[in-house]
Amino acid sequence: MDDLYRELILDHYQHPHHHGEIPDADISYEDSNPLCGDKIRIDIKLKNNIVEDVKFNGKGCAVSQASASMLMDELIGKSLDDIKKLDKQFILDMLGIPLGPTRIKCALLPLKVIKAGVYGIQTWPDEEDDA
Amino acid sequence: MSATNPIKTKGLNVAAIREDFPILQQTVNGKPLIYLDSAATTQKPEAVIQAMDEYYHKYNAIVHRGVYALAEEATARYEGARKKIQKFINAKSYREIVYTRNTTESINLVAYAWGRKNIHAGDEIVTTLLEHHSNIVPWQLLAKEKGAALKFIDVDENGLLRGEQIETLVTEKTKLVAATMASNVTGTLTPIKQIIERAHAVGAVCVVDAAQSVPHMPVDVQSLDADFLAFSGHKMLGPFVGILYGKRALLEAMDPFLGGGDMIREVFMDHSTWNELPWKFEAGTPAIMEGIAMSAAIDYLNALGMDHVRAHERDLAAYALDKMRDVEGVRIVGPLDADQRGGVIAFAVPEVHPHDVAQIFDREGICVRAGHHCAMPLHEHYGLAATTRASFYVYNAPEEIDKLVETLAKVRQIFRG
Ligand SMILES: Cc1ncc(COP(=O)(O)O)c(C=O)c1O
Numbered sequence: 316m317d318d319l320y321r322e323l324i325l326d327h328y329q330h331p332h333h334h335g336e337i338p339d340a341d342i343s344y345e346d347s348n349p350l351c352g353d354k355i356r357i358d359i360k361l362k363n364n365i366v367e368d369v370k371f372n373g374k375g376c377a378v379s380q381a382s383a384s385m386l387m388d389e390l391i392g393k394s395l396d397d398i399k400k401l402d403k404q405f406i407l408d409m410l411g412i413p414l415g416p417t418r419i420k421c422a423l424l425p426l427k428v429i430k431a432g433v434y435g436i437q438t439w440p441d442e443e444d445d446a
Numbered sequence: 447m448s449a450t451n452p453i454k455t456k457g458l459n460v461a462a463i464r465e466d467f468p469i470l471q472q473t474v475n476g477k478p479l480i481y482l483d484s485a486a487t488t489q490k491p492e493a494v495i496q497a498m499d500e501y502y503h504k505y506n507a508i509v510h511r512g513v514y515a516l517a518e519e520a521t522a523r524y525e526g527a528r529k530k531i532q533k534f535i536n537a538k539s540y541r542e543i544v545y546t547r548n549t550t551e552s553i554n555l556v557a558y559a560w561g562r563k564n565i566h567a568g569d570e571i572v573t574t575l576l577e578h579h580s581n582i583v584p585w586q587l588l589a590k591e592k593g594a595a596l597k598f599i600d601v602d603e604n605g606l607l608r609g610e611q612i613e614t615l616v617t618e619k620t621k622l623v624a625a626t627m628a629s630n631v632t633g634t635l636t637p638i639k640q641i642i643e644r645a646h647a648v649g650a651v652c653v654v655d656a657a658q659s660v661p662h663m664p665v666d667v668q669s670l671d672a673d674f675l676a677f678s679g680h681k682m683l684g685p686f687v688g689i690l691y692g693k694r695a696l697l698e699a700m701d702p703f704l705g706g707g708d709m710i711r712e713v714f715m716d717h718s719t720w721n722e723l724p725w726k727f728e729a730g731t732p733a734i735m736e737g738i739a740m741s742a743a744i745d746y747l748n749a750l751g752m753d754h755v756r757a758h759e760r761d762l763a764a765y766a767l768d769k770m771r772d773v774e775g776v777r778i779v780g781p782l783d784a785d786q787r788g789g790v791i792a793f794a795v796p797e798v799h800p801h802d803v804a805q806i807f808d809r810e811g812i813c814v815r816a817g818h819h820c821a822m823p824l825h826e827h828y829g830l831a832a833t834t835r836a837s838f839y840v841y842n843a844p845e846e847i848d849k850l851v852e853t854l855a856k857v858r859q860i861f862r863g
Contacts, residue, residue: 320802325860329861352832353799
């Protein structure tokens with residue numbers, strides 16, 4: 316059918332994994348995409364610097380929500396250093412859908428929020444090269 | 447578009463009009479282009495494109511300062527276009543027509559050059575919830591700087607301004623009222639004449655945002671008795687240039703906006719004196735080609751007749767409202783009566799983000815806008831972060847609305863999970 320709105324994306328959008336909040340989170344961060352106002356908040360619970368639990372909250376399009384949902388699955392068990400290494404290509408491979416220049420921001424917002432929360436990195440993952 | 451049994455609107459011969467717009471002849475993703483984002487910017491007819499082309503090919507030169515033939519021709523056409531704009535909105539004098547970059551700059555000009563001189567601590571500025579950010583943020587900045595208060599006329603359950611608040615919020619304390627004539631989200635037509643009358647009754651001036659009205663219906667600044675009125679050439683078939691209408695006496699009494707070349711009469715080391723209207727407000731080399739090409743845009747609209755343009759868009763809006771209401775779950779924001787609105791329809795599809803709606807529309811070659819359309823307070827009022835917006839103009843046909851509605855059903859289908 317539609318390559319962008321394939322089953323996997325829609326499934327994560329409609330039934331997101333790790334959706335909600337962690338009241339005693341070690342790291343919480345929220346940011347929005349100035350292009351569309353979409354917001355995502357991510358809570359992380361750590362144990363020995365390893366992600367023990369992670370949850371996200373917010374409203375957004377299918378691409379941003381599916382990206383967040385799939386990213387949450389990936390984060391569990393990773394160290395903060397592992398997270399720092401995640402990049403644009405990682406997200407694109409994870410989603411496996413073609414994305415234009417506007418929609419790529421939707422896909423990258425969750426990773427941007429994580430990196431800002433963990434390391435204070437405010438640049439967009441697709442702009443790190445020219446930052 | 448199907449040639450069989452075409453649906454007609456009362457106003458215009460759309461098939462003939464479409465021939466004049468080269469951009470509409472193309473396909474997108476293998477489908478005929480359906481452009482439904484004219485509230486953002488309109489397409490340009492061949493005549494306007496040619497006018498721009500001709501300027502660069504034949505008489506590209508500075509205005510106002512050259513004594514050679516090219517510069518004289520550029521100046522004559524640039525000033526000629528100003529007079530055409532003056533007649534189009536029935537201003538008394540060409541001196542009341544100031545070229546700016548866009549509606550936003552026109553409004554900021556008033557906020558800066560009129561507002562800073564006339565708004566004081568404790569004064570009130572009244573605007574409405576229907577406004578584009580360009581008619582909110584300049585007043586917030588001014589109010590903050592001066593210690594004035596900014597108040598909002600609310601919107602009722604039908605998407606109309608609350609008429610009684612025009613009386614209760616605009617009071618002796620009010621020094622300025624800033625209101626749109628037509629919303630770029632709900633399409634709502636406001637009782638602008640009543641608002642202006644009320645402003646004048648309390649001794650306030652009224653700034654009218656006409657970005658969504660001058661392009662779409664007859665507007666007469668004298669019969670409205672508007673003090674200031676702002677609009678954008680690019681939303682009315684023209685290039686990227688803006689217009690500010692201001693009553694002569696008000697403009698005369700104002701200090702300049704930007705300082706520099708062209709806006710002065712004489713410059714001394716310790717002070718300067720100002721050029722005559724309207725050039726007092728036009729510092730630096732202007733967008734000459736854009737100004738000139740406004741002439742062709744206005745000729746085109748005049749040939750169609752603004753009454754016909756309005757009738758056409760009213761009929762398209764009525765047709766679209768009727769069909770869209772049949773699509774299950776779709777929520778239309780704003781009035782459902784086409785007589786109360788312009789050709790702008792913002793809507794929400796339950797459980798589907800407007801970005802996704804717009805993306806699926808794009809696959810069908812349909813250009814719609816997704817987002818808050820620079821009206822966050824209004825979206826907040828409706829409890830929506832964003833909407834999808836379809837907006838119509840002279841080149842849109844009912845068949846395109848059929849396609850819109852078909853695609854809306856497709857959106858529902860893809861997201862039914
Ligand atoms: C009602 C309204 N006011 C103001 C504007 C701002 O126009 P511009 O971006 O040309 O300054 C727009 C369009 O974006 C509008 O629709």
